[in-house]
Amino acid sequence: MNRFTFFDALRIFGGILLLNCLCSYWFTSSTTWNYDGKYLNIKYFMNLFQSRINLTMEELSKYNGSNSKLPIYLAINGSVFDVSSSPEIYGPGKSYNKLTGKDCARIFVTGCFMKPDEYTYDLRGLDEKEVEADLPAWIEYFQQHRKYWYVGTVQHDDSSLPRYPPSPCEHLKFPGMNVH
Known part of the structure; x- marks a missing residue:
């Protein structure tokens, strides 16, 4: 009697994961698709x-x-x-x-x-x-x-907090990159 067990599913999933890693390494030199x-x-x-x-x-x-x-x-x-x-x-x-x-x-x-x-x-x-x-x-x-x-x-x-908020300043969202 041949039954499909949890270990069979685990073995198939492991094989797919291994194949995915091998293909990823083949195409990207990384086992995670460069993620x-x-x-x-x-x-x-x-x-x-x-x-x-x-x-x-x-x-x-x-x-x-x-x-x-x-x-x-x-x-x-x-x-x-x-x-x-x-x-x-x-x-x-x-x-x-x-x-x-x-x-x-x-x-x-x-x-x-x-x-x-x-x-x-x-x-x-x-x-x-x-x-x-x-x-x-x-x-x-x-x-x-x-x-x-x-x-x-x-x-x-x-x-x-101090009684008054900080005095206003010239907003510089991206310091060093603002053009005046």
């Missing part, structure tokens, strides 16, 4: 099963790359992302290190990297339409990025 996304990174799947963090602003400030034993976190409008996989960008002394260890939602809207008071989550005084267009786009960028993971949230303490 290099987050679904091939084991850290992504480990992150899916970890509990989400909930930090205060003070706790978040510890995750700025100055302690090599801690991950590097970047926050946008309350959403915290682990950007530790790019220390050449977000590590101490690197170009975007000033964005780590704090919620810099405002700077993702204005692009005013040269004004220290812009490194805040304070969105008062900004055009609402601009905020509604820019912040979700940046959050999606970090959520979809193959190297960065959403890890949780940061709680804002609005009582610690």
